Amino acid sequence: MLRVRCFRGGSRGAESAHFLAQKHISTTPRHRFLCSLTQGPHHLKPLQYHPFPFAPRGGFFTNRNSRISATISPIRRLASIAPPHQTPAQSEMGTDVENELDMFIERERDNSVHAESKERREPCPVNSYTEWDPLEEVIVGRAENACVPPFTVEVKANTSENYWNFFKENGGKSFPKEHLKHAVAQISELCRVLEGEGVTVRRPDIVDWSKPYSTPDFKSTGLYAAMPRDILLVVGDEIIEAPMAWRSRFFEYRAFRPLLLEYFRRGARWTTAPKPLMQDELYNKDYPVFSVKDRNALVEKGHFVTTEHEPCFDAADFIRAGRDIFAQRSQVTNNSGIEWMRRHLWPRFRVHKVSFRDPNPMHIDATFNIIGPGLVISNPDRPCKQIEMFKKAGWKTITPPDPLIPHDHPLWMSSRWLSINVLMLDEHRVLVEKEEQTTQKMFEKLGITPIPVSIRFANSLGGGFHCWTCDIRRRGGYASYFD
CATH class of the missing domain: 3.75.10.10 (L-arginine/glycine Amidinotransferase; Chain A)
Structure with a gap:
């Protein structure tokens, strides 16, 4: 089992890099680089998620309020870089990866909510977005x-x-x-x-x-x-x-x-x-x-x-x-x-x-x-x-x-x-x-x-x-x- 701790935005960014590496579908330098971020000398293995309901920002996916979209952005930028020799087909593959990444983000956000609700016995005591809600x-x-x-x-x-x-x-x-x-x-x-x-x-x-x-x-x-x-x-x-x-x-x-x-x-x-x-x-x-x-x-x-x-x-x-x-x-x-x-x-x-x-x-x-x-x-x-x-x-x-x-x-x-x-x-x-x-x-x-x-x-x-x-x-x- 591979356990990732840090990539730009913290473990959330690393897990996203791992996802991209698992899904790599071409041999362009950008995908090899993404793969190398998490693979190292070993073969990729499934990640283990750790349900810490009070995880700090930069912590784990299972914090339902993690800014997944924000911390993913460095990964998305890397995935969208097209080397000079890249073919149109390879460019389209990069777009597919980005689409899969978007779906992955939403899926993980939903999963994190369910994981956290099981850990907590009560809803978060703090919740206020406006000056007029009840x-x-x-x-x-x-x-x-x-x-x-x-x-x-x-x-x-x-x-x-x-x-x-x-x-x-x-x-x-x-x-x-x-x-x-x-x-x-x-x-x-x-x-x-x-x-x-x-x-x-x-x-x-x-x-x-x-x-x-x-x-x-x-x-x-x-x-x-x-x-x-x-x-x-x-x-x-x-x-x-x-x-x-x-x-x-x-x-x-x-x-x-x-x-x-x-x-x-x-x-x-x-x-x-x-x-x-x-x-x-x-x-x-x-x-x-x-x-x-x-x-x-x-x-x-x-x-x-x-x-x-x-x-x-x-x-x-x-x-x-x-x-x-x-x-x-x-x-x-x-x-x-x-x-x-x-x-x-x-x-x-x-x-x-x-x-x-x-x-x-x-x-x-x-x-x-x-x-x-x-x-x-x-x-x-x-x-x-x-x-x-x-x-x-x-x-x-x-x-x-x-x-x-x-x-x-x-x-x-x-x-x-x-x-x-x-x-x-x-x-x-x-x-x-x-x-x-x-x-x-x-x-x-x-x-x-x-x-x-x-x-x-x-x-x-x-x-x-x-x-x-x-x-x-x-x-x-x-x-x-x-x-």
Whole structure:
């Protein structure tokens, strides 16, 4: 028995090479080369497949989510190379091999699903492709021990000048205790509402974020574990842990790590994006922000506080619609971070970069929130520069009413447009702020039932319903909605 371990894309690519070698039907150099990849000095023998249901990417065929098509591509390219002396008949044989390879890929994918289903006692606990499929399980953040971040250059670039003195005076300390108490109570009520709607609710660990920490490159205190949407992106059965861009959020993943370990052990795929060192080179230390007006001019020219020194991104700068994922370059997500995500998810998913006339881009879901197949809420104050692309694809854009949140309500790290930062329970139900009656009426006109819940005090910490949650499992599958 021959056991193959490595060929470009790992054992999957090797097994494909073995398949081609077994099926070789000519003596051209390309087929002799393919044969030599697996045969060596011995005769070819049948491969033995190893049913490891939790095999890592690059592992075994029996992982039902293996990117077989992607890892086969080097083999297919080799099979299609026609030497100068090749005859037309031999070229046609190469085409036959490619056709057989395609059928082999599909057959192995089907076989792997059956093999894995026998090994597992339960379906994968992680499954979410869109923002609107029926919600079954969700992580809800925690306001407990939330700590004001130190007033660093990246915090200054992302906050309003009205609160700069607040950050200067309170950096490293707790947010106002009474305010936090109300926020904790409101999020507890949110959890009860979700459970009442049939959704399983999970929570991160409670952590003391006031403890100072240091790396070889910087010192800081923490922030919170309030916004799981910022740090976790679920794509299919994979949880992607974002690297983040604020130094105060460097260790935020620790609050979610027990949950991620549990999901991994139950069969989910779990990827941690490259963690930036967050050295000074990642930030434009001389970012000349003296007012919001200054920042508007800089962003309009494409200047951000984060550089391209190393990839960084927050998960909340990505929003999903099946096969297609939309991302924005923001103060916390650089082009390198978007490119990392594009390469990581290709070819099964397409990552599109979009931009907005936003004076302070940070997280896409209060600017452009997809609420159904081909249906998106578009912030009128931050119009999408690529909106024609969506119209050509047949999408419908909804212009929301102005938010009703009082101007004097403290919003230390967000804007009043959290009114559209809603969470879809399915295509027909949505969580909406209780006091945003005009937004509720907008949804009613769309045939969507609003479920009003008040999280005004929780809004102050930087997020609405979408930010405060991360959907782990939705009842739906892979599909294309943007063609």
